[in-house]
Amino acid sequence: xxxxxxxxKVYETKKQKVEALKGVNLTVEKGDIFGxxxxxGAGKSTLIRLVNLLEHPxxxxxxxxxxxxxxxxxxxxxxxxxKIGMIFQHFNLLNSxxxxxxxxxxxxxxxxxxxxxxxxxxxxxxxxxxxxxAKSFPEQLSGGQKQRIGIARALATNPSILLCDEATxxxxxxxTSAVLQLLKxxxxxxxxxxxxxxxxxxxxxxxxxxxxxxxxxxxxEQGSVYEVFAKPQTDTAKNFVRTVIHDEIPQSYxxxxxxxxxxxxxxxFIGTTSGTPLLSTISKKYDVHLSVLSANISEIQETPFGNLxxxxxxxxxxxxxxxxxxxxxxxxxxxxxxxx
Amino acid sequence: MGNxxxxxxxxxxxxxxxxxxxxxxxxxxxxxxxxLGLPLGVLLVITRKGHILENKWFFNxxxxxxNIVRSVPFIILLVAIIPxxxxxxxxxxxxxxxxxxxxxxxxPYIARLVENSLLEVDKGIIEAxxxxxxxxxxxxxxxLIPEGLSSLILTFTTATIGLVGATAMAGxxxxxxxxxLALAYGYQRFDTMTMVVTVAVLVIIVQLLQSTGNxxxxxxxxx
Numbered sequence: 001x002x003x004x005x006x007x008x009k010v011y012e013t014k015k016q017k018v019e020a021l022k023g024v025n026l027t028v029e030k031g032d033i034f035g036x037x038x039x040x041g042a043g044k045s046t047l048i049r050l051v052n053l054l055e056h057p058x059x060x061x062x063x064x065x066x067x068x069x070x071x072x073x074x075x076x077x078x079x080x081x082x083k084i085g086m087i088f089q090h091f092n093l094l095n096s097x098x099x100x101x102x103x104x105x106x107x108x109x110x111x112x113x114x115x116x117x118x119x120x121x122x123x124x125x126x127x128x129x130x131x132x133x134a135k136s137f138p139e140q141l142s143g144g145q146k147q148r149i150g151i152a153r154a155l156a157t158n159p160s161i162l163l164c165d166e167a168t169x170x171x172x173x174x175x176t177s178a179v180l181q182l183l184k185x186x187x188x189x190x191x192x193x194x195x196x197x198x199x200x201x202x203x204x205x206x207x208x209x210x211x212x213x214x215x216x217x218x219x220x221e222q223g224s225v226y227e228v229f230a231k232p233q234t235d236t237a238k239n240f241v242r243t244v245i246h247d248e249i250p251q252s253y254x255x256x257x258x259x260x261x262x263x264x265x266x267x268x269f270i271g272t273t274s275g276t277p278l279l280s281t282i283s284k285k286y287d288v289h290l291s292v293l294s295a296n297i298s299e300i301q302e303t304p305f306g307n308l309x310x311x312x313x314x315x316x317x318x319x320x321x322x323x324x325x326x327x328x329x330x331x332x333x334x335x336x337x338x339x340x
Numbered sequence: 341m342g343n344x345x346x347x348x349x350x351x352x353x354x355x356x357x358x359x360x361x362x363x364x365x366x367x368x369x370x371x372x373x374x375x376l377g378l379p380l381g382v383l384l385v386i387t388r389k390g391h392i393l394e395n396k397w398f399f400n401x402x403x404x405x406x407n408i409v410r411s412v413p414f415i416i417l418l419v420a421i422i423p424x425x426x427x428x429x430x431x432x433x434x435x436x437x438x439x440x441x442x443x444x445x446x447x448p449y450i451a452r453l454v455e456n457s458l459l460e461v462d463k464g465i466i467e468a469x470x471x472x473x474x475x476x477x478x479x480x481x482x483x484l485i486p487e488g489l490s491s492l493i494l495t496f497t498t499a500t501i502g503l504v505g506a507t508a509m510a511g512x513x514x515x516x517x518x519x520x521l522a523l524a525y526g527y528q529r530f531d532t533m534t535m536v537v538t539v540a541v542l543v544i545i546v547q548l549l550q551s552t553g554n555x556x557x558x559x560x561x562x563x
Contacts, residue, residue: 052470052471054467054470054471077473078474078475079473080473081470081472081473082472084471085471086468086471088467088468090464091464092462092464092467092468093468096486096487096489105482106472106473108482109473109474109475109478109482163471
């Protein structure tokens with residue numbers, strides 16, 4: 001649906017060249033809720049703006065719905081843009097227009113008859129739950145309400161792609177959650193592909209099925225949200241995962257290790273396996289003693305995602321067998337090195 | 341000077357004619373300079389770096405031209421362009437003749453003020469417009485102008501008041517108007533009463549304009 005091929009973006013000022021993107025390859029499939037996470041300055045903002053040509057790539061190609069947008073003439077490009085909705089961190093609503101007129105704007109621009117506009121805007125207002133606010137002005141609305149209007153406006157022309165530029169970054173946690181649920185509903189109900197950028201890993205966890213981690217103008221890691229949450233490869237990804245899943249070995253424990261080097265395992269359960277009584281099975285089957293250092297279960301895409309850190313004591317061979325058993329069960333387990 | 345008013349050297353009829361002349365000159369020069377200044381102001385905004393119609397060459401030509409015209413003192417402009425005025429309105433003196441230099445004076449001023457008003461419009465709104473696939477023209481009149489309207493009203497209020505002041509000087513080409521009376525009778529003939537009355541009339545005009553402008557601007561902003 002959206003394909004970035006070797007995309008580079010260079011900003012040139014009089015004094016210097018700034019490489020915002022240094023060769024990005026990324027594929028967003030139809031129906032995905034694809035999240036791009038990164039710190040500010042990572043290039044994610046540039047990346048999302050390439051999809052609807054708010055920015056032009058310096059090198060490489062961005063293919064949207066099978067079309068290379070830079071190859072289109074202005075008229076064709078405008079037509080394509082109507083298939084790509086966008087919402088913004090600061091909503092970008094017209095303060096001089098009512099909620100109704102704001103949502104109607106994309107339709108007015110494409111010359112839709114006013115009767116049709118009235119119907120469509122009514123539908124959209126209902127969908128985002130703000131029918132009573134049609135005649136209000138944006139200034140009279142809360143942040144969450146403004147973003148709902150932004151969403152309604154973005155959906156007005158029935159797009160197949162929705163771009164979300166830090167859409168929840170200006171909202172409080174509760175409102176964020178409500179807006180994210182709305183985005184999820186849009187994805188399910190209308191099968192709209194969503195590409196979102198954020199600096200909050202919790203947003204990724206809550207609605208995305210795929211994620212890319214960006215740093216210094218590159219995608220340093222990408223995959224399904226499970227993969228990245230369970231096995232982050234890069235330090236950046238690890239740091240992001242850690243912001244929502246606390247899998248640190250408690251400091252108080254580390255202090256009391258003394259001279260021995262403990263065996264510590266990090267176990268990730270995904271989905272159905274989180275239900276299995278793993279620990280009790282192991283301690284019954286093998287001659288090992290287990291103590292839980294940290295445990296944590298969260299949901300990723302409505303599937304339980306468990307995180308367990310245990311210390312294992314016992315005979316070397318038994319420990320090895322137990323480790324193998326966990327692996328054979330298809331559960332992700334890793335040894336953690338601790339320097340005593 | 342039989343029919344004098346409050347001991348002034350001028351008659352009520354003279355005062356009301358002058359009042360009419362002032363309104364006439366201000367209104368017409370406002371219309372023409374607005375028609376010129378508004379698009380120029382819009383161009384100054386949209387051709388600058390990073391805007392929707394970025395054009396370095398055009399901007400770098402237009403920008404200094406506006407500065408140059410603006411730096412010519414009005415009284416000089418008034419006289420300097422008399423040949424041009426003759427060519428346009430057929431005469432070098434009178435109210436109509438004053439309108440040409442008034443437009444030359446006010447249009448670049450309005451362009452600058454319009455530029456300032458429109459630069460206040462949040463760039464995010466322009467970005468949203470571009471994301472929607474709006475044409476350049478649609479961005480200007482559906483986004484830029486409506487969002488800057490409240491500020492534009494104040495801009496035009498300021499410009500109108502500036503024109504009221506400039507019409508007074510237009511007396512130099514025999515333009516008539518309240519300011520002309522103040523100069524010719526009040527100042528040059530030491531007629532204090534005429535001076536007081538004419539200045540009072542100007543003060544009232546300016547006050548009315550400013551209050552109206554503020555009111556309309558607030559009304560738009562609050563909607």
